[in-house]
Amino acid sequence: MSCKNVIVEEKFSELEHFIDELPDKQGDLIAVLHKAQEIFGYLPEEVQLRIADKLDVPSAKVSGVVSFYSFFTMKPRGKHVVNVCTGTACYVRGAEKLLNELNKHFAIKPGETTKDGEFTLDALRCVGACGLAPVMIVDGKVYGRLKPEQVKGILANYR
Amino acid sequence: MSKIASLNELSKLKNKFGPLIQIRQENEKTIITNTDVIDNSFKIHVLACGGTGCQSSESELIVRVFQRELEKRGLANQVKVITTGCFGFCEQGPILKIHPDNVFYIQVSSKDVEEIIDEHLIKGQVVERLLYVEPIHQEKLKTDLPFYNRQLRIALRNCGLIAPEDIREYIALDGYQALGQVLTEHKPEDIIDTIKKSGLRGRGGGGFPTGVKWELTRKSAADQKFIVCNADEGDPGAFMDRSILEGDPHSVLEAMAIAGYVIGASKGYVYIRAEYPLAIKRLQIAIKEAREYGLLGGSILGSEFSFDVELKYGAGAFVCGEETALIHSIEGKRGEPTVKPPFPAENGLWGKPTSVNNVETFANIPPIILKGADWFANIGTEKSKGTKVFALAGKVNNVGLVEVPMGTTLREIIFDIGGGTKENKRFKSAQTGGPSGGCIPAHYLDIPIDYESLASIGSMMGSGGLIVMDEDDCMVNVAKFFLEFTVDESCGRCTACRVGTKRLHEILTKITEGKGTLEDLDKLERLALIIKDTSLCGLGQSAPNPILSTLEYFRDEYLAHILDKKCSAKVCSNLVEYDITDLCCGCTLCARNCPQNCISGSPRNKHVIDNNRCIKCGVCLDNCRFDAVIRK
């Protein structure tokens, strides 16, 4: 077994251990998917199949659930995730301009990842920090009351 | 901690824990005299807002620095620093409050901590520069801020007052007393009566009477029933449910247990958005503590009633806030709504009778039981009782959480409490009800708001999001923004909703690009009504509201886009032009930065924009240091 496979197998056994501990396996599909995405970073087909197998549900059901919820992604994410809040409060305080600036900066659209795999850009619905609108969230850290010109400087810290 | 075995024991604990919060209570007349007291040694309490908003602006760091500096000065055993939930005054965060002086500091940074300790805590001198300045008289206020004076806090009663991660503080403030009384002294039917009489209606949007919902669920016969707390809070711009869970999680747990007793359920679920990590963490801690104290779990407070609560996480789908979709999501399925009836009260989670109630609805329950139905029914309007929490945001000075009696006017909320529009711009509209609601124009500012009045002017209460818009907001673009949201969030079951909202969005896009026709307005109206009539769930049924209300109140803006090809708010980029005025001194900055190279002019001479090639990116306007570039 190659080194990479060992790592992947370790991840799978972590996931399977999590599933074994669950009281009600089938009703907990969404919790399992949350866990799997936490472990693997995304939910490729291979992971979905293993989950279907382990929970004893049709794989079509698993992929149906994955595709329904926007939180789940089948594409690998970048090393850093840059989110722009597009809730109503941020929208009226200029979120669109932030997003445009980021589109330009990375040359990608929301939902995409830069070619070097460093950054994923995404739009989020209201993180509830409306007092700080408009906000950008990089790897969970919130930057508030942002002007488009500030974006470049902040992102430089993540290079 | 051994489990509390009776209401009597709970009351003893309340007295024991009283000193924990005593100096924070403003009108403290009843001094607790108890030999078994704890925590009496702290002379000063420093409350630091630990809501998501303030945490984003370093309130955690402030607390750490506070503790470090207190230790350095040997004061750690005299001053207690407490992380609370959201104070509600989010615009001015991070916020600190010092007790017993009752002094309120705003926009505090970790660099201010030493000064607060040395000047205020040691010398007793208030740090004036951190006080709130009342905008009209420019008066510095230590306490009694107008933002709070006009509020009546029932659901938010403990937010910003207690440490949400310490159950003892909740118990000290009558926490779990209502549950204790219910279990010891009341039959479920009595509680249904009380809640019905109080007039409490669901705060999740629909406004259905909570007592009636509980009664229906109680009457459905089944071997098992469930309580579900709806903490999905999908309205982008509403954050009251999150703040309640972050600031006072036990109030919701207590109410869920009461509801469980009333309908005959032993299990409850909180369905919460995965985007709310702090609320999730605080809930987890609260559930664990409540179990340890015997306030959740088997034979609660020594009674025969057992009740436990489990968390279930959402995964980013707005429609899952709808109760039937939510139930499917808890069951691990795609969150698609189903036709009602059957209502969850008959056929809910795993086919069992289920009462789905909103977070804020639950937070109102304990006070109603402790203070009585009449007390609650005396607040509010004829058909809408009690208070409502609004998440005030957008172009308003005091963004934050505001809890006011039903029947308060928009003007009071936006201008008296909210401090008016930012930069004194002209108020244009208040948007309530999120993507399902409408835009209310200025001439309705004085209407007392409740469920009925909002519906009568084409909007709705929704969950309580209240977004203020000013002259710089284009109402056609706002409608388009909300439609973009519903297009994204439609679950796709109903053709009218799935395809119809796309068509609406396309027409709006056309209008904002200056390509709309008068016929498009008719099409919008016709299609909107079809979608309203033929969609299965509330999402589709209310998706056209933002369009219908803006068409009614801001038709002139639609017409200007269509006939004059003008966007008066200068938002729609296709309809604006950039121009350079005589203020231009020829510094060449704009020309060097224009991505289209469409600005010409020689140094020290006025520059000119070639509007045929301009892509309206606005870079020239942002860059010009002489205000020479204008948008028209």
Ligand SMILES: Cc1cc2nc3c(=O)[nH]c(=O)nc-3n(C[C@H](O)[C@H](O)[C@H](O)COP(=O)(O)O)c2cc1C
């Ligand atoms: C599309 C849609 C989204 C909804 N989102 C929420 C929500 O985020 N939170 C909520 O409490 N209720 C939401 N509701 C209302 C729920 O269906 C349900 O009426 C409510 O949770 C009942 O609780 P209440 O009676 O305490 O208000 C939504 C309804 C619809 C149609």
Ligand code: SF4
């Ligand atoms: S109205 Fe829209 S969101 Fe609701 S069930 Fe139909 S398609 Fe789904």
Ligand code: SF4
């Ligand atoms: S708006 Fe953009 S493209 Fe147009 S002139 Fe200014 S900088 Fe150039």
